[in-house]
Amino acid sequence: METALIDIKKKVDAGLRISESDAFALLSSNDLLSIGMMADTVRRRKNGDTTYYIVNRHINYTNVCMNGCKFCAFHKKPGDNGYTLSLDVIREKAVEGKAAGATEFHVVGGLNETLPFSFYIDMLHTLRDVDPSIHIQAFTVVELAFIAEIAKLPLDETIRLLKEAGLGSVPGGGAEIFHPDVRSALCEKKISGEEWLAVSRAVHKAGLHSNATMLFGHIERKEHIVDHMSRLRSLQDETKGFLSFIPLVFHSGNTEYTGIRAPTGSELMRMLAVSRIFLDNFPHIKSFWIMLGLKMAQLSQFFGVDDIDGTVTEEKITHAAGASTPENISRAELVEMIEGGGFHAVERDTLYRHIKR
Ligand code: SF4
Numbered sequence: 001m002e003t004a005l006i007d008i009k010k011k012v013d014a015g016l017r018i019s020e021s022d023a024f025a026l027l028s029s030n031d032l033l034s035i036g037m038m039a040d041t042v043r044r045r046k047n048g049d050t051t052y053y054i055v056n057r058h059i060n061y062t063n064v065c066m067n068g069c070k071f072c073a074f075h076k077k078p079g080d081n082g083y084t085l086s087l088d089v090i091r092e093k094a095v096e097g098k099a100a101g102a103t104e105f106h107v108v109g110g111l112n113e114t115l116p117f118s119f120y121i122d123m124l125h126t127l128r129d130v131d132p133s134i135h136i137q138a139f140t141v142v143e144l145a146f147i148a149e150i151a152k153l154p155l156d157e158t159i160r161l162l163k164e165a166g167l168g169s170v171p172g173g174g175a176e177i178f179h180p181d182v183r184s185a186l187c188e189k190k191i192s193g194e195e196w197l198a199v200s201r202a203v204h205k206a207g208l209h210s211n212a213t214m215l216f217g218h219i220e221r222k223e224h225i226v227d228h229m230s231r232l233r234s235l236q237d238e239t240k241g242f243l244s245f246i247p248l249v250f251h252s253g254n255t256e257y258t259g260i261r262a263p264t265g266s267e268l269m270r271m272l273a274v275s276r277i278f279l280d281n282f283p284h285i286k287s288f289w290i291m292l293g294l295k296m297a298q299l300s301q302f303f304g305v306d307d308i309d310g311t312v313t314e315e316k317i318t319h320a321a322g323a324s325t326p327e328n329i330s331r332a333e334l335v336e337m338i339e340g341g342g343f344h345a346v347e348r349d350t351l352y353r354h355i356k357r
Contacts (some may be wrong), residue, residue: 012038012277015045019355020226023278027222032266032273037055039273039304046283047306051343052352053334054310056104056137057097061085061123065110069187071176071218073254075110083111087126094130097313100329101357104350106308107138117151117158119164128166135168135350141199141210142174145191146188155199159206169350170203172211172246178231179224186218197235204241209284209351212242216271217250217263229278236281243352244284244307247271249291254338268296269303272315276304282351289329289337298341307348308338 001009006027015170018026021163026035064082065075076082085093094105105127120139127136127254139162148158159167178185178193203210212232216225220281236242246258249268252260263271276285286307289297313328338345347355 002031003030004133005029005031005034005038008277009034009038012041017280018278020230023226023229023274024222024316026274026277027225027270029270030266032270033268034324035273035277036303039276039350040302041187042276042280043285043304043306049342049344049345050306051301051338051341052307052346052348053285053331053338054104054348054350055101055331056106056310056350057093057100057102057313058106058108059085059090059093059127060096060109061090061107061111062112062115064112064114066113067111067189069176069190070256071186071215071250071252073251078113082110082112084115087122090123091130094127094134098131098134099315100311102134102311102313103355104135104137106171106310106312107136108143108173110142111143111146113150115150116246117147117153120162124162124165124167128275132166134165137169137171137350138162138167139170140173141170141203142191144170144203145195145199155202156206159202159208163206163208167208169208169243170200170210172200172242173213175213175228175232176215177220177224178228179220182220182224186215193231197231200241201235201239204239209241209243211244211246212282213246213248214275215248216252217267218252218260226278228273233279233287235279236279240281242282243280244286245275245282246286247275248288251291254353265296268292269300272300272305273303289334294329294337301338301341301343308334310334 004025011018062084063074063076105316150156152157175196214228252258284307285305287297287300287305311329335345
């Protein structure tokens with residue numbers, strides 16, 4: 001093991017928190033197997049050999065978005081040929097999801113100024129009417145801030161009304177990279193990192209859980225990654241409201257960064273492992289197989305990951321940026337992928353309760 005990692009390993013073995021400079025050292029190291037072993041120690045302490053998956057249905061209700069983030073291939077500018085699903089179509093997709101055994105509707109979209117606040121409430125009612133037992137995880141943190149603006153209501157009140165209409169938890173997207181040097185280049189119109197954290201704090205205060213994402217593999221540097229994770233760790237110390245951390249690997253196709261060098265396999269695994277080691281107060285680390293690919297997602301289980309997301313069905317966002325993975329996967333294929341790596345596949349609901357079929 002590299003000498004720089006020996007003291008970090010001692011901390012990990014003792015269950016102690018590692019520092020920001022430790023995280024930087026790990027991100028700078030090529031000793032991938034040592035880093036993986038440390039992440040595996042934390043993973044097994046928290047989750048044993050369990051890897052979770054979920055049967056869910058994604059519904060991307062509109063791709064019209066006024067933010068125009070440079071890394072986003074999904075959105076269409078207002079006035080271009082974007083789409084917005086009608087409530088009838090949303091209901092049809094939800095009915096399909098229910099028939100396929102979904103326990104979660106995963107609902108996110110763009111910031112579409114033509115949609116009134118009542119659309120969001122009606123959409124939640126529509127989904128709830130299809131089956132009130134199916135959990136609705138909806139709206140990135142960025143959408144929540146936008147919906148409050150549209151509603152012309154304080155954020156807390158907006159969240160309260162959405163929760164009353166059926167919102168069960170928040171997926172946590174839109175975090176990208178908090179540091180202003182990167183954020184202003186990637187997505188200057190998006191809420192700031194501080195605002196993202198403040199909205200998440202309000203979500204947790206309202207009694208809802210959420211996740212936290214980080215988009216990496218573009219123009220960020222290691223110090224930005226450490227800063228991002230550090231801010232999340234501090235908020236989690238305060239609220240304990242995050243269920244999982246989801247490092248999302250950037251796909252450059254059809255974006256302003258087309259052709260940018262993609263992270264290598266070992267860089268991907270190192271990022272996941274370091275997040276598992278650093279975010280000691282996050283119960284779960286998720287690798288989104290849609291972005292990593294099935295084989296890398298399987299390997300990620302050895303690098304701290306205990307959740308490989310779900311059956312998804314009809315993923316639009318990463319595929320708009322050129323992802324070559326399927327748009328969905330069967331439960332049997334997910335289980336085979338997890339167990340083929342020697343881990344124990346457990347179906348979960350959104351809140352990580354075990355599902356028995
Ligand atoms: S990332 Fe989200 S907020 Fe940014 S342009 Fe795409 S849909 Fe809009």
